[in-house]
Amino acid sequence: KDFVLSLGITVALALNIYLYLIRWVAFHNFKEAAGIFYEDRFVPVVEAAINIIASLILIHFFGLAGAFLGTALSSFALHAYSYPKFVYKGILGRNYREYAFRFCKDFVVAIFAIGVAFGISMLVSIESPLLQLLVNLAIAVAVPAILLFAVYGRSDEFKYFLNLSKKAGARVLRGRGKN
Secondary structure, eight states, rough: OTOOOOHHHHHHHHHHHHHHHHIIIIHHHHHHHHHSSSSSHHHHHHHEEEEEEHHHHHHHHHHHHEEEEEEEEHHHHHHHHIIIHHHHHHHHTOOOHHHHHHHHHHHHHHHHHHHHHHHHHHHOOOSSSHHHHHHHHHHHHHHHHHHHHHHTSSSSHHHHHHHHHHHHHHHHHHHHOOO
């Protein structure tokens, strides 16, 4: 128990992972494919400065969790300025208001899904630590998947990626039949 991180640190780390994955998967790939390097050249410097200043301030109030919250805050700054300007508006031709709405909606849905899964896992108590871990893993995968499907299952994006998955699965199955 001495080596288990507090819930606050775990939440701060989870927030960092969420922002990193959204940033990397959704925007970084678009930015690189479009060759947006020069326009975005000062953003990493600004992000680093925000990270250092925010982390130093937040460490004072929240300890180790504050350092991770500072990193999340600097990452969020990119989501508030750089990516909407260069990717969402510049490449995709969409407006900032639409971006802000989508980002906030996705964030609220993610927090809700995680909260529900965490709440359910807290209700389940099993004597065996290994079995408890497996049950928590099943809850952590199934509950958000069901909730995300309920929210996004009819969206054009979901239909697009479902179609891509079907095509990829068909290619894999055709490839296995050749051997």
